[in-house]
Amino acid sequence: MVSRPAPASALPPGAELPGHAGFWRSVLDDVRDPVFLQDPEGALRWANAAGERLGPAELVSVTETTGKVGHRPAKIRVLPGGWRAWTVVDDGRRRPEEFLAEAGPKLALARGRHGTARVIAELAASALGDCAFVLLPTTRGRWEWWSCTEHGAAGHGRIRRVPAQLAPVVSDAVTDLARPEVRAVPATEVAALPAAVAEPFEGHLEISVVSFGSGMAGAVLLGRRGEAAFGLAQGQAVEAFADAAGTALANAQRYARQEEATRGLESTLLPTPPAQIDGANFELWYEPAGGVLGVGGDFYDVLPRDDGSAFVVVGDICGKGAEAAALTGRVRHSLAALHLVERDGRTMLRLLNELLISGGSNRFATLVLGSVAAAESGLDVTLASGGHPAPLVLRRGGRVEEVSVPGTLVGVSPQARFAEATTHLDEGDVCLLYTDGVTEARNRTESTELFGDERLYTVLEDCVGQPAREVVRRLREAVREWLGNSGHDDIAVLAIEAAPRAE
Structure with a gap:
């Protein structure tokens, strides 16, 4: 109104x-x-x-x-x-608020320190002067600069920090963390700057520098050949722009630190390539839900043992996002240590259950874990489960079997009980471990309709006799077609195939 x-x-x-x-x-x-x-x-x-x-x-x-x-x-x-x-009266000049309204969204869309500094130089040269240099302090006593001229020519480089006794006005502006302030730069001081910065300002009527403020070290150096674009309000326009630019740079640096921390966290959480076991092929499909982290609450591991067998686990931590990913890392690292001293799957689940409850987490997990070992022919797969979807076996002879391994959720009750079962895989048989991100995938057009167990069985029945790689490929295609472009929960699938042994 x-x-x-x-x-x-x-x-x-x-x-x-x-x-x-x-x-x-x-x-x-x-x-x-x-x-x-x-x-x-x-x-x-x-x-x-x-x-x-x-x-x-x-x-x-x-x-x-x-x-x-x-x-x-x-x-x-x-x-x-x-x-x-x-x-x-208004002399027809552009008003500062109009320029700032246009500059704000462009600063907000800039990404990273480099991209933000480049946009600042472009915006400053387009409205505040004929030549603009963004100066930011960097490592080893240097200044990094980004430039733009009235013709749109851009530049970028580094120079040695100019001593304060040679360029006191510019040096003070770069280190000033208070509110932005426009300062005139004497011609003698411009001449003392490195040639890469000084030469573009030759022939300019007025040269000024403005600090960023917002607790952000750095400054914008501006050169103007003619009359000020905003007339009497030029200083106001420059300082308001510098304040907005400083905020954008501070946000870019904060975002960069968050990205660095995220990459460090991801490096400790990402699953490792599966172990190489004679007579076994392992095929994987791992697709976390969209989010900041490239990992989620679903996980898998295939770890080697000294006796030539492998420890396998597929799990699902309740929830998604950073909190679920953090608990995922805790569970994976705990199991990686436990499997070195304990081979019984039920005991491992019991110990993990106690660990989660004593840790005070309000999240629970479902898991299926165990060992894959070579037999006289084929593989023996021994699995224990804690509230997880039942493993499925695709028999080369033409059927899909469910491995019944009952068990309660992990991390909920001290009285949790777990079971264990062993199934034998002949050459060409495939055992499929998966999380409910597959069966609970929502239809691209009708979000209340889930992929479900029936569709999963239908896809797998068509894959009987196929190698593990083909089974996983077809399942992935079927689920992705079902999802379309809609979002999904974390998905983890591990296929274990009994393969010919090396001679």
């Missing part, structure tokens, strides 16, 4: 506006245009803040209602008692 000023006749009967001078001075001080008050004798008696920034100027009448303040056109309004108000 737009509020419009009411005409005087619309005021309530008897209402009066304050008449004291202090009230009107406060009101006029917020007016953007310069305003001057002239007494009946023609003497200048007062100017608002914008007028004071304009500096001493002669008031010259042209007509009863128009005049000039210096060389600038002004409107004259006759006031009671012979006083007159002179208002310098």
